[in-house]
Structures are given as C-alpha cells and as structure tokens.
Amino acid sequence: MDIRVRPVTLETRHAFAALLDEAGAWQRARGGEAWASRFDDAWMLPRIARGELFLVHLGPVPVATFHILWHDRPCWGDREVGDSLYLHTFAVRRDKAGLGVGRAAIETVVGLGRERGRDKVRLDCFLSSARLIAYYARNGFASVGTTSVNGRALNLMERII
Known part of the structure; x- marks a missing residue:
C-alpha cells in the first residue's frame, strides 16, 4: 500500500477542508x-504557512488529514510544558477506514x-466518542x-514516544 504524508499547500487546501x-x-x-469551526482560508492559510497541516495520500488520492501543534495550552493548560507534539483535526475518509491509513498517519x-x-504525542477528542477513544487506545x-x-x-490522551 502506497501511503504518503505531505504538507498541505495552497493548491491542496480544498482537499484538506x-x-x-x-x-x-x-x-x-x-x-x-x-x-x-469551519475550515476556511482564514483558518487554513496561517497554518499552511507554519507547516502545521498535512494530507495523507493513498496512491495519488488524499484520504486523511491531520494538524500538528508544538504547544497546546488551551486544551492542556499547566500540563503543557514543551515536551509534546499535539495531534489535531485527524480524519480518515470513511471508505478508507481499516486500511492502515490512520495508523500510518499516527506513526x-x-x-x-x-x-x-x-x-x-498528545491529542484530545470528544469525551462522548467512545469508539474514537478506543481507536486511539489501540494505537498506543x-x-x-x-x-x-x-x-x-x-478526553485527553497521550502516547509516550
């Protein structure tokens, strides 16, 4: 399976959204x-410029997204001490779920x-999302x-690197 992770560009931002x-x-x-929130240019353009947004491709087709942060005080408060990478807005196309795309992105x-x-690596997800919490637990x-x-x-989750 040909899975590749690439930074979002101005040309690929619409696929991300x-x-x-x-x-x-x-x-x-x-x-x-x-x-x-809406994932419009006002939200995306500064994050593209900072190199925070990524698309995961299966062959030539973008099938997943993620956003990384090097600090996340709004969610993690005093626990944010500069020792973690934060994973946000992670999504995999439903018709590609179960193919290992998500695991490849997490790795x-x-x-x-x-x-x-x-x-x-830290992340947060809705406390009501039991299936998503279980998915992340299966991924360490x-x-x-x-x-x-x-x-x-x-729900706050972390994985030791």
Missing part, C-alpha cells in the same frame, strides 16, 4: 459531536515528535484526564 467537512458530517449523522506524527526531541494512546473547552467535554 473537504475531508474534514466529510468527517464532521459523518460524525453528526451518527449522532456524535464534530468540529464546530508519522510520532516520528515528527521523535525528530524534534519530544517525549510524547492512554487517557490521562479530561478538560472542557468552549463548553465541550474532551
């Missing part, structure tokens, strides 16, 4: 919580953290607490 919109619609259709993020001397993450951001309950 479309994948996240699709994932959010799928979550809402199942009665779950999804991202509240890429772990590798980025290792390269930058970070000790952990452990729940380490909860928090609330903008009135939404989040």
Whole structure:
C-alpha cells in the first residue's frame, strides 16, 4: 500500500477542508459531536504557512488529514510544558477506514515528535466518542484526564514516544 504524508499547500487546501467537512458530517449523522469551526482560508492559510497541516495520500488520492501543534495550552493548560507534539483535526475518509491509513498517519506524527526531541504525542477528542477513544487506545494512546473547552467535554490522551 502506497501511503504518503505531505504538507498541505495552497493548491491542496480544498482537499484538506473537504475531508474534514466529510468527517464532521459523518460524525453528526451518527449522532456524535464534530468540529464546530469551519475550515476556511482564514483558518487554513496561517497554518499552511507554519507547516502545521498535512494530507495523507493513498496512491495519488488524499484520504486523511491531520494538524500538528508544538504547544497546546488551551486544551492542556499547566500540563503543557514543551515536551509534546499535539495531534489535531485527524480524519480518515470513511471508505478508507481499516486500511492502515490512520495508523500510518499516527506513526508519522510520532516520528515528527521523535525528530524534534519530544517525549510524547498528545491529542484530545470528544469525551462522548467512545469508539474514537478506543481507536486511539489501540494505537498506543492512554487517557490521562479530561478538560472542557468552549463548553465541550474532551478526553485527553497521550502516547509516550
């Protein structure tokens, strides 16, 4: 399987947004919580410039997204001490689920953290998303607490690198 991770560019930003919109619609259709923000140019362009957004390709087709941060005080508060890489807006196209795309993306993020001397990869997800929490647990993450951001309950997870 030919899985490649590439930074989002101005030319590929619409594929990034479309994948996240699709994932959010799928979550809402199942009665779950999804991202509240729109992934428009105002949100994407500064993050593209900082090299934070990525597309995962299966062959030539973009099939997953993720966003990395080197600091995340809004979610992690005093636990954020500069030793972690933070994974956000991670989504895999539903018709590609189960093919190892998500695992490959997570391993890429772990590798980025290792390269930058970070000790952990951290993420947050909706506390109500039991299946997603279980998915991350199968990929080496452990729940380490909860928090609330903008009135939404989040599960905090981390994986030691």
